[in-house]
Amino acid sequence: MTKFLFTGVIALAAAAAAMPASAQPMGDWGGRGPGRGAGIERQLDRIAFRIERGERNGALTRGESRRLRGQLNDISRLERRYSFNGIDRREWQDLNRRIAVLENRVWRQKRDDDVRRW
Known part of the structure; x- marks a missing residue:
């Protein structure tokens, strides 16, 4: 009986340990891509640095x-x-498209012949 009870306690402990891991977000959409837009935030930081x-x-x-x-x-x-509410696939694609357009604008604006007058 103690062997059965001990096995049950171990199984219950393993299930309890796995529950917090399963409660974590799966990423942007269905477990693919960086979680909660972390890659998007990194891209936006990089663009801000390039503008600065x-x-x-x-x-x-x-x-x-x-x-x-x-x-x-x-x-x-x-x-x-x-x-x-979590980024789904369509929203993730929309953000990436907008970021690509902005990156292109930054690239073009930096290479046009407009210069800042001191």
Whole structure:
């Protein structure tokens, strides 16, 4: 009887230990991709750094950097809104498309011939 009781206690302890792990979010959609938009946040941080660097070295004018930061903030707000209930596949694709467009805009604005007047 004690052997049966001991086995039952061990099985119950193993199930209790596994429950918190199963309660964790599975990621953006169905367990694929980074959890809760972590990859998206990293991309947005990288774009913000590129905008800041472009403004510091004169590749972006103040107006260009202001517009690009506004677009970056719009995407960041959208990511927070999507993250409220978890990012599904469609939302994740939408954010990635918007980020790709913004990255392209930053690249183009840094390489046009507009220069900041000191």
